[in-house]
Amino acid sequence: MLVGKILRSPHGHARIVKIDTSKAEALPGVKAVLTGAEAAKYAKPFGPHFKMDYALKHDKARYWGDEVAAVAAIDEDTAEEALRLIEVEYEVLPVVLDPEEAIKPGAPLVHDDVENNIGFESHLRVGDIEKGFQEADLILKDKFYTSTQQHVPLETWGCVVNWDQITDKLTMWKSTQSVFYDRIGMAAALGLPETKVRVIMTATGGGFGNKTDGVNATDLVAAILSKKTGRPVSLITERWEHVAASRVRHAMVREIEMGFKKDGTITAHRERDYINTGAYPGMGPMVNILTPIFARGPYKTENEWIDCSMVYTNRSNAGAFRGFGGPQSAFAREQMLDMAAEKLGIDPYDIRMRNLVHPEDCPYVNAQGMKINSCGVEQCLEEAAKELGYHEKRENKRKNRGVGLALMFQWTSVRDRPETDADFSSVYLKMNEDGTATVYSQSCDMGNGVYTAIAQVVAEELGIEYEDVSIVTADTETTPACLGNWGSRGALTAGNSAWRAAQEIKERLFGVAAAMLEVDKDNLEAKERRIYVKGSPLKGVAISEVATAAHFLSSMGEAGPIFATGWWASEADLPDENCCGNPCATYAYAANVVEVEVDPETGKVQVVEHVAAHDVGMAINPAIVDSQILGGMSQSIGYALMEDMQYEPGTGRLLNPTYLDYKILTALDMPDVNPILVEEPDPSPNNDLGVRGIGEGPMNCGAAAIANAIYDAVGVRMHSLPMTSEKILEAITQKQAQERS
């Protein structure tokens, strides 16, 4: 196996004039040196939506860290030495880093043929926006900026690829959220039939959206190096490369305008948003559609008009990230709700209660067409506020302390494969001869516990124990089609697939058990590894015996393998041209209630307590759901207070590509946190388990709640993330200056 390494652009924007690889090629131990010109012969441009990214860039580098050349060598030291020997002549170009700058006439163009750097637009049109504003007693308008956050998964991007020279079959081992998309992406870029690409998920300790793109430059470079050398290639990026050149959360500019009646009812909601997609589109188009669709939050807004543009800049490519636009929209909307409440003399709690979808509204189809079959957001708000003592703390305000709240509305799974008309998942379920079960699942467990949940569902339905269930993990060759783990879809899609397969297996086992016990099949139940007559637990037989008989004894019906496929497909619609419709399998809700203390001398924010109540429908494994919530809280507090990728103005150099400089919360930074599970089952007919999905929601409204708490504490309204001590101190100073003047 060879080691691959990528040479990256040291410039934020530069034309590649000439590359001399001769010295690198001459180095003993170097087996291949690859440039963009040569790579283009092997791989077409790629991308999950628009095919505009290249394995290696042949015309110009568009951000600091962009892929320019690569080597494969016998070991890591040799590969690194070879990179140093590649001589690249660059013509440095001016950079543009900010979407509002980028859309101005005369701004540097990231892609020469994309005018104004606007790569994609979407327009939500719901109700009558002018009428909404006419009906308003109060109209507020403001602008909010969100920052660029890193996913920080345990494993960096990287893979091992073996492109077999005889069979022309490519096998890739990769830490990933979707082997399904990886296979499609690799096959399309390399011009291979899909069945000539096999993707095997390796241990994945966190993804958060970072590993959903389907294919990336690292994968393609490894594949081409394997093809060129005829050997397997391991290409694992270093941490700084991962930070600089994988994916990040879209920084956004959100100009928001909302209208309210005196009682707080929202009459209109309008936004003009720009999302900073960085140098390439990546998942930007999808985020650019979902941002308007989910800007409304869990409210019954009737008139809504949102324009959103995806803008190219000389920053690294933004992509999918836990929430897919949710935290950005909450940061704007939830602050504006608080601003309105203050103007109208209403408590922030009450303005939300006024507008949210109540249980008695359900089943409810909102103005966009989304089917809200049940909704526990009211209970979330009540319980979270109670847990924190929100009302008491509002009434008995302590100096420099404040409480804030925010609600969220999260989609679960989404229709996004128009070419196959489907959003789906499937499992195979095999009952072994000894009464244990094996699940084949392509749902990529990335530490979110979806395999645990699947095993629990199967064990409970079949009446066996959790430890009797083993999982054949994601591998495009051995496991059945599933879009992977993203969009909070794991438990919902793979869980329901497993549930369905288990019903079929149970039917067969009960049939054999009925023949063995000479009783009616409908009188049986299964528990603790036995099938027995209801009410007569002694009249039963071990499931291991039933399984053996079903396999091998033709006297017990047709002998043979016990096997079922469990298929789940969304019944949702694709969004229409107005971004309307019901695009999701189901929806999830939460309320965050936070107490902070702000030091007015330094601007430092201390989160004193953070309560998050989530309506999860049904918690298959409450410990896993708690962990998801805790993880999301940690990530959202980091987003609120410290995380931001900083680019040097003028050069586009990334200033904090390591975790020495890019800070996330450590265990010691975590405040007192309380996850609360609200279980309002989703009654949708296509959701036997009633689960809603918990992957993303916990990220969505933490920063907004903290912003509101900061305002409650020290009276400054924060318009940009992260809300660092410096910014808060500056805001306090300005406020004091205004008050003095």
Next chain:
Amino acid sequence: MLVGKILRSPHGHARIVKIDTSKAEALPGVKAVLTGAEAAKYAKPFGPHFKMDYALKHDKARYWGDEVAAVAAIDEDTAEEALRLIEVEYEVLPVVLDPEEAIKPGAPLVHDDVENNIGFESHLRVGDIEKGFQEADLILKDKFYTSTQQHVPLETWGCVVNWDQITDKLTMWKSTQSVFYDRIGMAAALGLPETKVRVIMTATGGGFGNKTDGVNATDLVAAILSKKTGRPVSLITERWEHVAASRVRHAMVREIEMGFKKDGTITAHRERDYINTGAYPGMGPMVNILTPIFARGPYKTENEWIDCSMVYTNRSNAGAFRGFGGPQSAFAREQMLDMAAEKLGIDPYDIRMRNLVHPEDCPYVNAQGMKINSCGVEQCLEEAAKELGYHEKRENKRKNRGVGLALMFQWTSVRDRPETDADFSSVYLKMNEDGTATVYSQSCDMGNGVYTAIAQVVAEELGIEYEDVSIVTADTETTPACLGNWGSRGALTAGNSAWRAAQEIKERLFGVAAAMLEVDKDNLEAKERRIYVKGSPLKGVAISEVATAAHFLSSMGEAGPIFATGWWASEADLPDENCCGNPCATYAYAANVVEVEVDPETGKVQVVEHVAAHDVGMAINPAIVDSQILGGMSQSIGYALMEDMQYEPGTGRLLNPTYLDYKILTALDMPDVNPILVEEPDPSPNNDLGVRGIGEGPMNCGAAAIANAIYDAVGVRMHSLPMTSEKILEAITQKQAQERS
């Protein structure tokens, strides 16, 4: 990963008095040293039938090469050094190498509690043997000895084992003929549930029976070392270890007595056989049952009585080997037929024609109860004799040249799992979205091409191309139960499983295609990746489109994965106490006709031409079937003329544990060979493909035909294998002395 190594006995028979491992343990880099006493705490005694073998021996070593101790170290050099540092004190015991010596009173006992060293007996009782001999006009009696042959697979025994410390799950990668038996064997010996053992087949370049035992000492030692060290362990035996201590063909002593009428009709067939199983039973009991069952050959013998005993000696453990007793029985029976023909003045060709099962006899149930639904052995004999010019050469005899022939009757698959009442195979078949197919098969392709055959069957049935079918290879976790590849069963069992699965998939695809084309399903056919209306090939649709629609378009019927399980189970009986019944799925037949030239000055035999005509039922892939026949011919010529494991009398030391001393045929040694395929389909209802199995038959009667040809050339009757120049020269010399006297 650590490297494991085994310390082997330097004595043919010795009590282990003391083992001092302290020096080995002190060597830096050594992670574990294991003795028999400690190994017994981890692993129970094992064996496919009788559990009498141990991972490491704690009481005594029973043959030269027996496993005594083991180490795991950081590399191979350290492991070898550690073996040298283990001090073993032995008490050397007398050896017994020959079954006729071993059963004598007072002979050394290989197992202290097994009297006369007889470990197992079987007794075939068919018809009235005394009446048969009374009806005979000629009775002949003689004794034949066969030799100990090595399988010579490309990979030696060995494996990589990772016994995970957290999950207690053991994963083993191994070159093997049956991951199914490996899993059962490992689980039983280590006291694990079967689902805690995963066995994955690695590339297997030949097995020939050497890799069917299910578990062996090498596997268990690797497992225990992995458990002890908490690390994966690679334990690959060296070639000399493999020759000395894996498995070999049972050497046999066959005392045969047959009665004939004047016209050559067989009236009685009696044998007293001893099979040399070596130090442990291994697969000996099965060979000891099958030897009597198949001693009859393809003849209509009515009265048959065979006693067979399995005898322990201080040689390495004999086991399964291509033919499972077939070559040994042919060597005795086919020579006796020639001897009788000579006495009765009949041509060897005619005495066989007199006795064999003719097509017009079928369906025929022989005296043992075997169901011969069709039989092409007559055609095999005719065609092979014609191809070689047998009759012309008999009539125009050239000096020192001779022709010889022999017939065989080979079982295909056999009922041998009484505990589950089944002999079975299954595949999963997945139709991919793009119209390609994936087969999950636990049939272990060991170079015999069973995966190729499966892919051909699936491609032809589905109307796609061979290269559209990929195989998920044998792995107990991902592929469905199949007993593996042995007993000539690959194409029959896995092939029919695949055929059945393909029918189900085809049904589904035709249903969707019928909806797309708006025609009746029964009017469709599939070919060249299209489904179209019979007779109107233009009215059709690509299978890739049908597959995509079936997966994703709910308008085309129920959407979802296209998946089927194909199950095949034998309808044969278990043999009864008289070794009677119909134990096999089907039977195969062949005729070998050989011309040799013998140098009377040196005794050297030159095979001039070797013709083998095989009734294969149906050849899925004629090139593969040809290759199987050629390989079997090579192995049977080696068996006839040169192959034999030689043990030093008195010590039991193996004298030829390397291929410098143990000779097999090289390409240059191969004579002119002609395989002929006779395709008389097996009409059994349980055999949709009509195949018979070709794995073993080609081995069975080469040595017998050569022995008969030697007699025809120089008039000496050879009673023992291999028929070396020395033995032939001695026989010629004796004959000349007798003629002179």
